[in-house]
Amino acid sequence: MDLQKPPPPRHQPEGCLVVAVRLPVRIVVLVLVVPVRMVWDALVVIGRLLRDSVLRPLGRILAWAGRAVFVWPFVGLWRYVLTPVGRALAWLGTVLLVVPAVWSYRCLLTPLGHALAWVAGGAGAGLAWLYARVLTPAGHALARLLKGTGAVLAALGAGAYTAVAGLLRYLLVVPARWLYTWVLAPVGRAVAWCARGAGWLLGLVATGAGLALYWTCRVLFVLPAFALWRWVLAPAGRFLAVVAREVGEALGHAWRVAGRISLAVGRALGTLFRWIFVEPVRWAYRTVLTPVGHVLRDAVLRPLAEGLRAVGRVSREALATARDTVRQARADFRRMLFGEPRQPAAVDRREPTARDTRTLGRSTTALTKD
Template structure:
């Protein structure tokens, strides 16, 4: 009988107790936060409705009637008419006279001056260049080139003549003196002076060594 009664009751679940504890803690933490959030939203809603919105509308009305409307009126009735008047004055007192001056005075005078300069300066200079300066320049250039070539030939001929004169006046006598005089004298000096002097020097050195050994001794 006791066995049937026990089987009819729900089984014990540990997870159900943990869920209940977690829900209780969450309820304790969340309920105050939700109350504060709802109170803050309510206060902000009524603050916007009864304070901020009327203040914004009042500020908008003041900005429109104290700043925008006066600025619009100033632009339409003062700035634009003054600008149009100034532009009319600039156009009729400056631009139109300058345009008329350019079209009827400056441009015709410039054209006349250019025509005179072309007739009296550019055209004569061009004619002189084509018919005088250019032909004369070509002739002078050709003459200078021809003279330069002739001068080069003369310079080479003079150089060869000077070299020939110097060879016969200086080089050939020096070569003859070296071959006929200096070379035999050198051979004679080497044979009859150099060799005896060298032999005498060797004999003096040998005698000096013998005297040194005799007086001070030395290695055998």
């Protein structure tokens, strides 16, 4: 496993230019980055405070309001309106469409289809008999007739074809072959040889012109550009790369150092704020306000609460007495205006009264007594 590990990177020796650039760049970058990092940390703290104390409660309120305004009405509409209406429509569609369609398919279309299939089977059998017994023998007879006619016509046309072919051979083919062999082929070879010579000459001229143009462009453009790249641009690029690398490393180093400085400053400010404000307030609350509050609670608030409860009880009793007095006065006034109310009439019950109840010593009862 050790043999498979990549070798550690070797650090190249740094020149005096890198060392001379690094220190002032880091000092300048640190001076510039420390305020930015402190402002950044302050903004981060303020953002976290706003997120925890403002944005999250506001987000919860907005989420609840969004659910109350958008989600719950649609849920209620779906659950209590659309679902019952859909079920009712489904039942209505089943009753009005599906059941009649199934009945018509079973009782009408199926028997009709069976009847049509039986009729189509009979028609197919008739057509098959017609094809086998009538059309097939007629087709065979017609094929034999056409075959005999074709043989006769072929015998008649063979002699005419031979005569026409010989005439065309001696009138067209033989003169055309002689013309190609002794006229067109020599002329074509001469034209091809001339074209090859002209192409070689043009290639030679183009090669010379290309070489001249190549060396001209090389001397006028390539060599100066190569010298400019090698002796000017490459050293300047290396120097700028060194400067950019050192600036980047300085920024990273300064950002980390500024973070530590900002953390120390923040802790110092927090400690100072705690010593100046929090600890005195805590001490005042524990040593002054809490005892004073206990004294006020025991000496003032509790007796005051007891007195208020006693006043409340007396007030409730006075109100109840006044309410009863007003009710009695209203009843007396109604009695003076309209008189005494009618008493309910006595109802004759089957049960005897207490004096005339049945006894064991007498034979009479309340039902047989006059």
